[in-house]
Amino acid sequence: MHSRVKARLLAGVAAVALATLVHAKDATADGLPDEYRFGAAKPGQWSVTLQGGYNFGGARTNDLTFAEAFTGTSASSATPFGASLKRGWNGRLGAAYQFTDRWSGKFLYTGLRAHGRGATPRSLSHTTNTNGTTNTFGNVNTVLGARTANGGLVTGTGAVVKTRLRADLFDFQAGYDVGLGPQMGATLLGGLRIARFDQHTDVSIFGEEGETDTSLATRNSRFFGVGPTLGAKVAMALGSTGPTSGFGIEGGVLGGLLYGTQTTTIRHQFGDGTPDERLLDQQVDKRHLAESVEADAALTYAFGLGASTVQVAAGYEFMWFAGVRDTRNGASITNSTFGSHHDDLFFHGPFLRLTGNF
Numbered sequence: 093m094h095s096r097v098k099a100r101l102l103a104g105v106a107a108v109a110l111a112t113l114v115h116a117k118d119a120t121a122d123g124l125p126d127e128y129r130f131g132a133a134k135p136g137q138w139s140v141t142l143q144g145g146y147n148f149g150g151a152r153t154n155d156l157t158f159a160e161a162f163t164g165t166s167a168s169s170a171t172p173f174g175a176s177l178k179r180g181w182n183g184r185l186g187a188a189y190q191f192t193d194r195w196s197g198k199f200l201y202t203g204l205r206a207h208g209r210g211a212t213p214r215s216l217s218h219t220t221n222t223n224g225t226t227n228t229f230g231n232v233n234t235v236l237g238a239r240t241a242n243g244g245l246v247t248g249t250g251a252v253v254k255t256r257l258r259a260d261l262f263d264f265q266a267g268y269d270v271g272l273g274p275q276m277g278a279t280l281l282g283g284l285r286i287a288r289f290d291q292h293t294d295v296s297i298f299g300e301e302g303e304t305d306t307s308l309a310t311r312n313s314r315f316f317g318v319g320p321t322l323g324a325k326v327a328m329a330l331g332s333t334g335p336t337s338g339f340g341i342e343g344g345v346l347g348g349l350l351y352g353t354q355t356t357t358i359r360h361q362f363g364d365g366t367p368d369e370r371l372l373d374q375q376v377d378k379r380h381l382a383e384s385v386e387a388d389a390a391l392t393y394a395f396g397l398g399a400s401t402v403q404v405a406a407g408y409e410f411m412w413f414a415g416v417r418d419t420r421n422g423a424s425i426t427n428s429t430f431g432s433h434h435d436d437l438f439f440h441g442p443f444l445r446l447t448g449n450f
Contacts, residue, residue, distance in 0.1 A: 131338065131394025131403040132277060132327070133190040133449045140450075141200070143184035145409060145443030149177045149206060153438040156419045157430035158253045158295045158311070161212050161232045170233070172430060173210055175253040175293065180206025180439065182411075188267075196267040196279070204259035204411075206439070212250040232297055255293040257437070259413075262286045263321065276328045282321065285348050289315045289416040289437070309360040313418040317352020317382055327392070342405060343389040350382040354433065356418040380434060382415035390445065400450040406442070413437045 133139045154177035162170040182205070188198035212232055232251045265283035272278050293311040323346030330339040356376040390407025419431030 131340065131392065131401050131447075131449070133188065133196070135190050135192050137190050137449045139186075139188040139190070139198075139447055141184065141186040141188070141445060141447045143182075143186075143443055143445040145182045145441055147180045147182055147204070147206060147411075147439040147441040149179060149208070150436075150438035150440075152176075153436050154178070154206075154208070156253075156255055156291075156293060157421060158210075158293060158309070159212075159232050159251050159297070161251075172428070173212065173251075173253070174430075175208040175210035175255040177206040177208045177255065177257050177291075177437070179208075180204065180257065182439075182443075184445075194269045194271065196269070198263075198265045198267060198283075200263040200265065202259075202261040202263070204261070204439070205257065207256040208254075210253040212252075250298040251295055253293065253295045255291060257289070257291045257417075259289045259416075259437075260287065265321070267325075274329075277326070279325045281323045281325060281344075281346065284318070285321050285350065286318050287316070287350055287352075287416075289313075289413065291417050309358070311359075312355075312357045314355045315350075315352055315382065315416045315418075316355075317350030317416075319349040319351050319381075321346055321348035323347060323386075338394050340392045340394070341390070342392055342407070343387075345385070345387045347386075348384045350384065350416070352379070352382065354378045354380060354418050356420075356433075376418065376420075376433070378418075378433060380415060382413065382434075384411075384413045384416075386411045388443070390443075397448075400448060403445075403447045403449075405445040405447070407445070408440070408442050410440045411438070 155174060156176065157172045157174040159174065160170040160172045183203045184200060186198060186200035188196055190196045231249065263283055263285050265281050267279045267281050269277055269279045291311075291313045293313075295309045297308075323344060325342065325344035327342045328340055330341065354377070358375075386409065388407055388409035390405040392403055392405045394401055394403040396402075414436045415434040416437060417435050418433050419435040420433045421430045
């Protein structure tokens with residue numbers, strides 16, 4: 093993601109938190125009024141949240157280059173290609189307790205899954221004639237973690253790259269409601285996050301006759317980190333909440349830092365089982381700091397259910413995780429390098445959320 097966009101997202105976290113503190117100066121010092129926003133948890137109540145969403149991947153942020161293709165013997169004009177995490181889904185499950193008018197505690201699990209696929213560009217791929225013979229119009233080279241003297245690059249006539257992501261995040265948060273009245277609530281959030289990001293990539297390179305065992309390579313990238321989070325959430329009732337139901341809007345931002353270890357393993361096997369079959373392994377272990385910014389906005393509707401309240405929310409969210417995966421590949425046939433040891437992930441998409449207070 094461009095540095096300008098990153099800066100705006102980070103600035104958004106600070107701006108919301110600062111605006112909340114400014115409004116808090118005008119809030120009463122005696123706690124929240126007796127009348128609460130309908131659908132909000134009251135002291136002594138538990139809240140359970142279930143959310144599901146569909147994600148679209150960033151246009152370029154989620155790319156991973158794994159091979160390059162060129163026509164004939166013109167290696168100097170090689171075109172890099174790979175796979176991008178273009179789509180996926182996420183699910184959230186949380187439980188919270190409202191201790192007082194102001195203070196609350198929350199645990200939230202977020203599971204994020206995404207996948208992508210790439211193949212040799214059509215203009216550089218091979219075709220089969222009607223008589224069954226194969227005409228080769230292009231060549232493909234894998235781009236390994238490092239080039240070796242005995243052959244870090246393996247040539248084929250076509251390739252398919254597949255990648256998938258699994259991310260698991262565990263958040264422990266404390267919330268403080270600054271007390272803006274019965275129609276609007278603003279809560280400052282601070283906590284601790286434990287997260288793991290796993291990305292697995294496979295590439296298959298085809299030979300002259302289209303066999304798939306000419307070259308098989310895998311890449312496993314894992315980042316595991318722990319760190320603090322800070323953010324804010326704002327909720328506002330729309331019109332009169334009434335005695336049993338009410339519409340509202342909600343929005344929030346959350347920024348975080350993760351300090352952890354990036355582990356990458358690359359395995360490349362090529363050949364057809366003959367004694368000259370070669371196996372290349374490479375592993376990278378690094379410690380670094382990763383950042384994240386998340387933001388969402390939703391339209392809500394709350395209704396009573398006995399002594400409890402239920403809130404339904406429909407909205408849109410953005411998630412940016414910086415430095416949580418390794419996409420770095422070594423020198424290619426054109427002596428180019430691709431990717432980074434501190435690469436980003438960006439997702440956005442709609443979600444539905446159900447929250448019950450009891």
